[in-house]
Amino acid sequence: MSSIRCSRLLACCLVAVLALSVAAPAAAVSVDAEDVPSEAEAGTQYEASVTLTDLYSDNSKWRLNASTELVEDPLWTVEYVGVDGDVTEEVTRTGQNVTVSERDVESPISEVRVTVEGEVPEVGNWSYEPRPSFLAMELAQVPVTSDGSTGAPSTIDTWTTAHYTTDSQEAREAIESATEAISSAEEAGGDVSDAENALTNAKRFYRNEDFDAAVSNAEDAQEQANDAEQSAQSSQQTQQLLLYAGVGVVVLLLIGGGVYWYRQNQQDTSRLG
Structure with a gap:
């Protein structure tokens, strides 16, 4: 009984495969x-x-x-x-x-x-x-x-x-440049919220076919992004300088402490002698 069922199942599968091969379209x-x-x-x-x-x-x-x-x-x-x-x-x-x-x-x-x-x-x-x-x-x-x-x-x-058009291409290139500047500023850790707002306005003016306004806002966005990146880089440099200064102070304190300890030991030794 089991072998008959298997044979029937195999036959059904073969029929299905043949049907699919016939129905499949040529390249x-x-x-x-x-x-x-x-x-x-x-x-x-x-x-x-x-x-x-x-x-x-x-x-x-x-x-x-x-x-x-x-x-x-x-x-x-x-x-x-x-x-x-x-x-x-x-x-x-x-x-x-x-x-x-x-x-x-x-x-x-x-x-x-x-x-x-x-x-x-x-x-x-x-x-x-x-x-x-x-x-x-x-x-x-x-x-x-x-x-x-x-x-x-x-x-x-x-x-x-x-x-x-010539005007739309100029606006698109300005928007692309602003987008790249914002991305670079974000990677540097800058605050790009103002730049993103200006970029959004540029795209809105682009959709309204006001390409002069689109270029102006895109240029503002790029300038704001550049400022944000420079500010972030300056802040990072300041933090690095403070870190280096802190390390220097610690090193000086360690050196001073070592010198004081050495002198104290020398004085104690001379008294004992």
């Missing part, structure tokens, strides 16, 4: 290389590119869907690379959301290179953390069935880029 399309700037100034020209490989791990035939928040008619360039490394075809499209429907991705294509160019959008909502960013590129594959119909797109990957 997705891979991003072999990418050149996506981490930050860019609003209103400037921008370019990003990625290379896709492992093209047929999910679907033997599919189309590319691409999205971006770049403005001014962003230009997409899609290059299809054969197994010999040569570009077999190049397709261009303009727009923030495009589907390259004229060319299906199928063997013998081994790589797909995607490049997007456009203008960096203006910042809509300012915040210090998280840093304002925009969608640089999102790529998805749209499966194509044998009868030519398409399925639901699945995202390959998404890339974002932080964007800024």
Whole structure:
């Protein structure tokens, strides 16, 4: 009876494993290389590119869907690379959301290179953390069935880029410098409460897009932090000097006591003689 139960349990386990192996999805399309700037100034020209490989791990035939928040008619360039490394075809499209429907991705294509160019959008909502960013590129594959119909797109990957203005960058750098100064003052044991209050105000002005006030408060915070660090270092030096002076007094007292004891012994010895 026990062996029958074990056999049934083993069979159930095998069925479960087989079911999981069938249900597990194949590995997705891979991003072999990418050149996506981490930050860019609003209103400037921008370019990003990625290379896709492992093209047929999910679907033997599919189309590319691409999205971006770049403005001014962003230009997409899609290059299809054969197994010999040569570009077999190049397709261009303009727009923030495009589907390259004229060319299906199928063997013998081994790589797909995607490049997007456009203008960096203006910042809509300012915040210090998280840093304002925009969608640089999102790529998805749209499966194509044998009868030519398409399925639901699945995202390959998404890339974002932080964007800024000249004034906001200056304010951010001032806030970062103040933050480092406060951290250094804290390590030295300084009182940084005033500096932290000024830093909080700087970040608040940053969120309100008042970058001049943000810079001013950040500079105040850095100065207050530097003063606190110098005060802490000066206090530590004073304490060390007092400690050294105290040690010196003790040493002198010990020496004086030793000399007195020695003389007293000498006098006692001479009297006895």
